[in-house]
Amino acid sequence: EVQLLESGGGLVQPGGSLRLSCAASGFTFSSYAMNWVRQAPGKGLEWVSVINAGDDGTYYADSVKGRFTISRDNSKNTLYLQMNSLRAEDTAVYYCAKTGGAYYYDPMDVWGQGTTVTVSS
């Protein structure tokens, strides 16, 4: 069974940093592109970032470009999101989502349960 388990969320002050992790199991992690998607309280979904399977391409939403960095460790079956210079508007549940192929344009299929990030003083 494909499983994605996010962790690393919490309360952080504006301007602070946080690193999210997504532990994957039940599939060959290194073969699939992975996404981060967030959802602010009471709001809709917002795509954040995607990384190709071979770590040969990373892409970001304009709202996080230059502040967030997506990465992966295929030896640990883990996806990461390093978030710097955090703002109140980054407050959200962050989901990782597997795609059905190796590249950013492959469709998302399985989602984790999410981890909550709160940016507040």
Add this chain to the structure above:
Amino acid sequence: QTVVTQEPSLTVSPGGTVTLTCASSTGAVTSGYYANWFQQKSGQAPRALIYSTSNRHSWTPARFSGSLLGGKAALTLSGVQPEDEAEYYCLLYYRGAQLVFGGGTKLTVL
């Protein structure tokens, strides 16, 4: 800034049929936008339903179908069940690897 627009809310009777749409501020939605549809029930993570406009995932019930309709992506639910009450989001893929979700449609089954 690219905006993807969905109906904020729709209501359907059990057993009925309803169509949700997804429009792009850049113009007509075509197959090149690889429209995806997701379902999110209250308090749960999203679940993928449709990819590349009209392809169901292996777990997607046959009553869900995707298409292009009048320059928009569309999700049609036929024979709606009470458990279909949820928020539905479309996702479009743009040049430069920009993925944009619609604002979501809250579907009420009443």
